[in-house]
Amino acid sequence: MSRAEAWVDGSYNPLTAEYGWGGFIRFDDGRKELYFSGHEFHDIYSQMRNVAGEVQGAIACIKLAKKHKVTDLLIHYDYMGIEMWANNMWIANKSLTRDYQNFIAKMRSSGMNIEFDKVRGHSGESGNELADSMARDAVGL
Numbered sequence: 001m002s003r004a005e006a007w008v009d010g011s012y013n014p015l016t017a018e019y020g021w022g023g024f025i026r027f028d029d030g031r032k033e034l035y036f037s038g039h040e041f042h043d044i045y046s047q048m049r050n051v052a053g054e055v056q057g058a059i060a061c062i063k064l065a066k067k068h069k070v071t072d073l074l075i076h077y078d079y080m081g082i083e084m085w086a087n088n089m090w091i092a093n094k095s096l097t098r099d100y101q102n103f104i105a106k107m108r109s110s111g112m113n114i115e116f117d118k119v120r121g122h123s124g125e126s127g128n129e130l131a132d133s134m135a136r137d138a139v140g141l
Helices: 050-067 081-086 095-109 126-138
Strands: 003-013 018-027 034-040 072-077 113-118
Touching: 003 050, 003 126, 018 050, 018 126, 034 050, 034 126, 050 072, 050 081, 050 095, 050 126, 072 081, 081 095, 081 113, 095 113
Parallel strands: 003 072, 072 113
Antiparallel strands: 003 018, 018 034
8 A cells, every 4th residue: 555645736827718736746655756737728627717727636636646556645735625526525516526526436446545634725834835836837827
């Protein structure tokens, strides 16, 4: 079993209508941290602005963790939807949130334990500040 913790955040650039994400994974076995970021425009997802970046950041994080054989992942986030949709505590009434719920269910059914920890955004928490900076950079802010 391989354990890791991660920080994720999202952003949105209203000039380009692109949403972006950033974050990093810290492995418990001493491997170096892995950093990730990205951005995209999607006709429907972009309507959710930074929420799309938050969700896609969590997805990118989980995919990267899975690729590196992580079976137990703790994700630190600052937007409640990351945990609430994943744990079916909020109704997923948009395509992005339904896709996210389905993705989480698939990862969990494949054996990955995914847990969440809410951190306060823009509060000086170093992991969240770094993830936020990476997400903003990803969309050119």
